[in-house]
Amino acid sequence: MSAEAEEVAHDTVEAAVRAQLAKAFGGVRGIIEAAVPTIAFTLSWIFTEDLKISLIISVSLAVVLLVARIAQRSTPQFVINSLIGIAIGAFFASRTGDAKDYFLPGILWNAGYSVAMLLSIVTRWPVVGFLIGSVTGDPTAWHKDPGIVRLCAKLTWMLLIPCVIRVAVQLPVWLFGGGDEAVAALGFAKIVMGWPLQVAALGAMLWLLGRGRTPIKSPVAPA
Template sequence: MTERPPAPSTEVPAATAETVEELIRHRLSTALGGWRGSIETALPTVAFIALWTWREDLRLAVYAALAVAVILALVRIAQRSSLQHVLAAVFATAIAAFFAMRSGRAEDAFLPGMLLSGAYLVGTVVSILVRWPVVGFLVGAGDPRASEDPFAWRRDRGMVAVCSRLTWVLVALYVVRLAIQVPLYLAGQVQALGVAKIVLGWPLWVAAISVMGWLLVRGRTPQQSPAPDS
């Protein structure tokens, strides 16, 4: 069967981007990952909730989550593909297991994630206030010259302003996570916490990225000459 030539890309090359928003769209698409890593992050939680719902055995639920995380890592190793996302899942699962086993309460498996969301919430707000918005670092990671000058984005006032607006979307994301998860944790609703963790993971990220995309499509901030750091 004759192979079809690849469809022409509709993405604006960084070199020809006329606005800050076009440049950010290009670099965010370079810096962000895909669906597989998100599924790998969610599967240990699915295993934990499934075993807990079935047997209400904390030790068995923890072992199932750890086993799934290890299997995912072995599959990655066998395929010789990146372990970035699955190692994050293994680490997060191990920390969650430690918290749950130490207290003997299944809901404590979700406590590290909530504490991390709280830390991220504070960090993103502070990053905006000091004009080093978190999204700017993602934009910088997508810059092919990042190894030479990782903070070049910081010298464009328009870039900083747009990245600050986008970082407020992340602030809202963490607020939503905590507003839903903390009451469930305090009420000891383990199954609901598991569902919330999954729904407020990748799906909420997709929603946040969609909002960012909408903001980027609407904006027309011209690129400026680099300004000295304040």
């Protein structure tokens, strides 16, 4: 769909952001696909204490989910994202031989994402604003409207908070925990603080978006 068609379909900032968020979250199936490999790795490690077997089961399940997406000709984007994260976690754990390092890339990702979003808010270029830019065809025109900047800053805070919570809970477990208890705790935390927190953030964002109707202003064409 062209930028002009998108703008006709979404004549307000709130409608445009709602539509883009719906695409980004992937629905119930995306939630399940993200959780299954982590659950499999955690349970496999608890029952076998064999890192190699646990990694093979986790990665294999992610590949099966990817093949299913391709066979059904549905978008594999969410499975691919999950598979990349799983593969990186498997690499870390296999290199160190410590099962809890499977969860380290996710912790680092959330920490980096938190810092990037905080910087975007502080510099008044909140990342959610670029969702509007993807609809209008001009990635920066939204920044000229202080009201839109404030709205996007609030929405970016709502995306940032779950990332901060994940790091605050999981990092101490990774640093100071050991053995089966640490792996089980990290696996449980990753599942509970993954999509459930993200869905809660989405609900809060949709609530905020439902309260306003900010018109989308097309970028002014040069004379």
